[in-house]
Amino acid sequence: MANLGRAGRTLIPVAIGCLVTAVVFAQTTKPTSSTVRLKPDTTSIATANDDDTVPDHTVRENSVPQVLLSRHLMREAGVLVGDVVTLAADADGAGSTLFRVAGVYEPTPDPRKFSAQRLEARLHLADLIGLAEDSADPASGDIVSAINLALLDRKDADAVAAAIVRRVPGARVSSTQPSNSPNDPFAVLERFHWAIAIVTVTGSTAFLLALMIMRAEQRRDIIGILRLLGVPSRSILLEVLLEGLLIALGGAIFGIVMAVAAQGAINRFFQWRFDTTLVFVRVTAVIAWEAVAFAVPLGVAAGLAASWTLMRRSVVSLVGR
Amino acid sequence: MTAIVEGRGLTRTFAMPSGPVTALRDVSFQMAPAEYVAITGPSGCGKSTLLHLLGCVDAPSSGSLLFEGRDVAALSESQRSRIRLTRVGFVFQRFFLLPMLDAWENVELPQAEMGAGLDVRRARTRELLEYVGLGDRARHRPSQLSGGEMQRVAIARALANRPALLLADEPTGELDEDTGEQIADLFDRVHADGTAIVVVTHNPLLARRAQRHLVMKRGTLDGSGE
C-alpha cells in the first residue's frame, strides 16, 4: 500500500496533465463543416452495388425512368432496389409518375441539417422538370433551384461570383468556402467551445496548483537539504522545471491519445444517434499542437509556482520540523 | 496472576519482491501486569515487529498470542482496534502527533474516541499534561514544541485511556541525551503508577531502567522467558 502511495504520487500529476490536455482537446474540436463540391450532384451517387457509374438516362427499362433514393428514404418507405415507386409533386398525388429505384445513396452529410431525416430522391433533371412543371406556366419547364459550378481554381470563387452578379442581376451567388463572418454558425460554435475549454482549463488549473503545492510540500525536506548543502536555488528550480516539463509532456501526449479515443466514441455515438455519416469531432494536428502548447506550459508553470513558494522560505524553516 | 500479554512460538514473515523475510522466529514472550521490559538489539533484528504484534497492530504468521487471556487471532479488526484504544498505549519514535491539533486536542482525541464525556475529558487531559510537565503548553501545536516536548505530549496521549500496557518504539531515537533522560524519568513514573511498559530502544541508559532486559538477535529473543 505504501508502494501504491509512492506510485500514486508520481502518476497523479501525469494524470492531471492528461486530463487537462484531453479536456482542452474535447472542447476545442467541433463539428467540421463539409465542403460541398461545386460539381454536378450525380458524381456523389452510389448504387446499391457500390458501382460509381452514373446510370445512363437514355437506357430505360420498360420505359420507366430511374430514380435514386437516399438510404433513409429507402428505409422509411420500405422499398428495395428494383422496386417501382410513384412520385408526385402534388400532395394529392396529382400528376404522379412511376419510377424504378435504380439504387440507394448516402446523402452528403450536411452539418446544417444533421438532425433532419434525409428523405431525398435524385432524378435526372428532365424527369424532375417533367414531374414538377406547371402546365399553366410555360417557363416552369426551364426553372432550376440552383446551378453548381466547379472552378478551375477555387481561389477565383469571389471574382467569378461578382462577374455572375454583373451578368445576371438578381442572381444570388455564393462561394462554398467557409464564411469569414463572425456570425457564421460554425464561427459562433467555435467561440462557444473555446469559452468552455477556457473554463475547463481554469478549473483544472486550480486543482493542478493544489496538487503541485502538496507535492512541493512533500519534498520540502529534500529541497531544504539541497539548499543547506549549498545547491543554488537556480539549479533546484531548473530540476523542478525539467521534471515538470517531462511530466507535462507525458501528460499532454497521453491526453492526446485519450482525445483521439474519445473522438472515436463521440463520433460513433452521434452518428448512431442522428443516423448520419457526418464527422462531429476531429482531432487535427493543429488542435494537437494547440493542446500541447496549452498543457505543457501550464504544467510547468504550476510546478514552478508551487516550488517557488518553498524557495522563498528560509533554509532553517525547510529542514526544521 | 494473568499475564497481560503472552506469546508462544511467534513467527512473522514478510513477503518481499526479493523473497520472504522472516523478522521473528519462534519467539515466546510473557509479560506480567505492571512489569517494565526493555528490548534491545541491532537494527533490523525484529524488535519493532515484536512490539507491533504485542500491541495488536500486526498479526503473527504463526504462533499464538493472548492479550489479557484473549486469543488475538480470534478477534476481528474492530475488536483489536478496541483493545488498542482502551488497553494499549503507543509511543512512536517520530511522535506522530496530528499537526493541525494542539497538545490539548492531541491528548483529548483518544478519550473522545472512547466516548468519554466532556468534563471527564477535560479533567483527564489537564491532569495528563501536568503529569508530563506541559500544563502551560496545552494550546501549542506540534510545530511550536521541541522534540522532547512533542514526545511528552505523545506519552500523555498514549496514557489518555489508562492503558494496561504502554508500548514505546525507540521513544528517545530522535532526542538528545538530556531529553532522553527526561523521557526515561517519565517512563519510570508511569511504571511506578502501575502501567506495564515494553520499550524497544538502542539507548542503553533507557534499557537499564527496565526491570527486565531482553536482547533480540536476528528475530529471536535472548533471555526471553517468564
Next chain:
Amino acid sequence: MTSRALAWRTITAEPARAALAIAGVTVIGALLFDMLMLSQGLLVSFREMLDTTGYDVRVVATDAFPGRVDITNASEVAADIAGLPEVRDVAVVRSDRAIVVVPDRPATEVALLNLSEGAERQGWRIVEGADLGAIRRSESSPPAVISRSLARALGLRPGSALPLRVLISGAASAVPLVTFTVVGIAEFQFEGNGAEALATTFDAFQRARASMSSDTADLILVASRPPIEAAATVAAISARRHDVHAFSNEQIVERFNENGFAYFRQISFVLSTITLGFAFLLVTSLLTVSVNQRLGQVAALRALGVPRHRIAATLVWESALLVGAGGLLSLPTGWLLALELDRILRDMPNIPERLHFFVLEPRLALWHLGLIALTGVAAVLYPVWVAARLPIAATLRFETIS
C-alpha cells in the same frame, strides 16, 4: 473531536490548498450547471416565446414545420378556421424577402411581413413612432413599421421614405419598386438578432409583391377558445381542412426539440458527462494525494485504536466540505458564466431576441447540487479504501525509516 471537526481542522490547516480545491470545484461545477441549463434552455425559452404570443396553434401548408410551401387561399382558410367553435382568434402571417434600394448605399435585404389586422401586437412592439393602424393610409406611400436594426443601418426615422423591391428567387426581379413611409420603429418578436424587418398592411404587401390576385400566406396563427385545449383545436382544424396541417405549440416545441435543438441537447449531455467525470477524477486525485501525505498520521491513529469507520468518516467530511463549498459557489458562478455563453451563442444568425440558450430553473439547481453531492461521495471512495486498508505496522515502519 467529531469527524466533521477533524476534517475542518485538516482543511483549514492548509488554506491555500483548500482554497484552490474549492475554486476548482466551483469552476467545474459552474460548467456543469451551465450544461444542465443548456440541456433544456432552448426548449423552455422557445416554449415560453410561443406561449406568450397568445396563439396556441399554428397552421401551415405541409406537415413540415416551419413550412416552405405557402398556404393558398389563405384568407378563405383563415375565415373557415375562425368559424370553428373551438377557435377564439385567427391571424394570418405573410412574409417575403425584399431589397431596400437606397441611392449611394448597398442593397439591404429585408424580411417583408404582414400580420392580420389586430394581431400586430403579437408580431412586434413599437418603440418609436406609431403602429400601422394608427396612421391614415396613403395609396402612394404605404406605411411601414421597421426593425431597430434596419432603422440604425439606414438612418431611418418615423417619416422617412423607404423604397423597396421584392425579390423573386432565382431571377432578376421585375417587380416594381414601392416606396414606403416609415411610421414606426419596433422590436420584432420572432426576428433574429440584427435582422432587418419591415411590416406593412395587407394591401401594401400584395402591391409590393405585384400579386394582387394571389392570396398566399406562410402561416396562420390560431388561438383556442378557453377552456378548449390546443389539441382539440388541432383535431377540429384537421377535420375541417385537409389542405393544411395544424400543430399545437407543444407539437412544434417537440419538433424543434427533435431537430433544431438536438445538437445543443446532445452537446450538453456529452459535456455534462465529461464535466462530472472530470470533477470526480480531480477530487479523487486531490483527496488521494492528501491521504498519501498523511499515511503516517492515519497509521498512528489506527495504532492508537481509532477505528476505520472514524477515519473514513473524517475523509468523507473533508470531501463534503470541499465539494459542498465549491458546489454552492458554483451556482452564482454558473449563472454569470451562462450569461456570457448565451451572449456568444446568440451571435448566430436568425436567433429571435427573446430566445435564450441558457434558462435558469430552480429544479436545475437542485439537480446540479445533487450531482455534485454524488460526485463528492464517489470521489472519496478510493481514498477511504486506501486509508481503511492501510497496513498499520508496515506504514509505521516505512514512515519511520523515510
